[in-house]
């Protein structure tokens with residue numbers, strides 16, 4: 207059955223590839239709309255980049271909304287050091303011609319869920335959870351409309367990438383993450399524990415480039431750009447391709463495995479702010495609120511990406 211989804215995103219090269227994968231997979235995924243949030247770069251750029259990607263996919267009919275321009279209770283932290291000044295450094299892509307919708311992204315999320323049957327809409331957050339938390343706070347009645355929240359964020363065994371203990375998306379808005387993880391909707395988490403196993407090796411990037419299409423070339427140029435940062439930082443054979451794990455899960459969930467556990471968010475300690483405290487070993491009685499993934503069939507994941515991106 208086709209999943210009806212809202213992608214909430216801060217593009218970001220890896221967000222871009224996650225969106226392309228969704229748009230290339232209409233049998234499994236119906237993208238109702240895309241909401242932009244401040245994260246990797248400020249909101250003005252993420253709202254623009256989301257439209258650049260829709261146009262790259264030939265889908266200027268997709269509705270893109272701008273959401274929150276800063277976290278609920280903290281100053282915005284961005285990641286130009288990873289993604290470049292535009293957030294989409296790497297490929298040369300034209301400015302978008304398609305319009306940004308007038309409605310605020312949070313209002314769009316609320317209205318769309320209110321119009322839906324219970325348990326039917328999947329939310330796919332690829333950035334800080336500000337928009338989702340704002341919607342849940344303002345309209346708690348929409349939580350029951352959610353089928354699943356499949357998000358990229360957090361880490362347990364891999365600990366942190368923006369501080370020693372926190373992953374970027376959760377760190378930017380820990381208060382929002384706390385609201386979402388306590389909301390009661392089913393959650394699937396793609397933490398660094400998974401995404402750091404999804405490395406773009408030279409062979410995998412060559413597979414994107416050899417598609418010989420506009421999309422294949424753009425994707426190869428995106429991963430070329432951000433892998434410079436990760437290779438230096440981690441000394442790994444390539445960059446982790448984080449966000450497409452979310453949309454890949456909607457198509458082939460069997461690529462991933464993990465544990466259904468309690469996950470809580472650190473919101474008070476400055477030292478460990480934004481840490482996803484995951485009870486992987488079941489040492490507490492806290493209620494299980496999230497499917498926390500730990501393993502990925504990485505080659506299956508890249509084969510899926512290459513196969514689907516070839517369709518665009």
Ligand SMILES: [Ca+2]
Pocket residue numbers: 215216217218220221246332333449
């Ligand atoms: Ca992202």
